[in-house]
Amino acid sequence: MEAKQFEKISRALSDAHRIEILQAFKNRKECLPCTEVHDFIDLAQPSISHHLKQLVDADLLLPEKEGRNIRYRLNEQVLDNYIRFIQSFKTNL
């Protein structure tokens, strides 16, 4: 992973609402449509759309269009690469 991508992912992770969105995946196993995010996050629809875009742009969420909904999947591979980048900060590997 490049430093630029690491920076972008870190920025995507640096917001309480976006963290909440990512944590929602823990409970609901698979995908998650935008409307459901609206159910547990107290923000206007454009704001949620904005946050989801940040997460997608950082490649943390993979959007899948399904009719008029968009379902998001967590990109666990990117999470692994992100973790590996952090591990590389350590002196003794």
Next chain:
Amino acid sequence: MEAKQFEKISRALSDAHRIEILQAFKNRKECLPCTEVHDFIDLAQPSISHHLKQLVDADLLLPEKEGRNIRYRLNEQVLDNYIRFIQSFKTNL
């Protein structure tokens, strides 16, 4: 680790200069005084001071006063906690 601390660490990691500072620890094994940071990062002294403060406030760097220098040590334990928090996003642990 609390979500608030995770948010703060993520924000600290979301800047190219701060990433560069953390990567410098890889090469120089142990500690790192502020002046040396100035050697490889092209920023004014107050800016470097500001970035180091962000990293210290996020608990990623541990400052140790040594005469008129301050040596910083990487806090690997916090890195581990941070990584554990990310792991918890995943559905199948």
Next chain:
DNA sequence: TAAAAACATCGAAATATTTAAATAAATCTA
């Protein structure tokens, strides 16, 4: 086809971040 539903985009306001010049504080050294 008209209305509804889901999501995106634009524009603007409020707030936060980044940066550096000027200055201050602490400590070392001659």
Next chain:
DNA sequence: TAGATTTATTTAAATATTTCGATGTTTTTA
């Protein structure tokens, strides 16, 4: 002790982020 060195703080400007209302687009459904 005077001057030099290292780091912090203050202030201000430039830029970025967060948020929402209004509006647009796409797709479903009545």
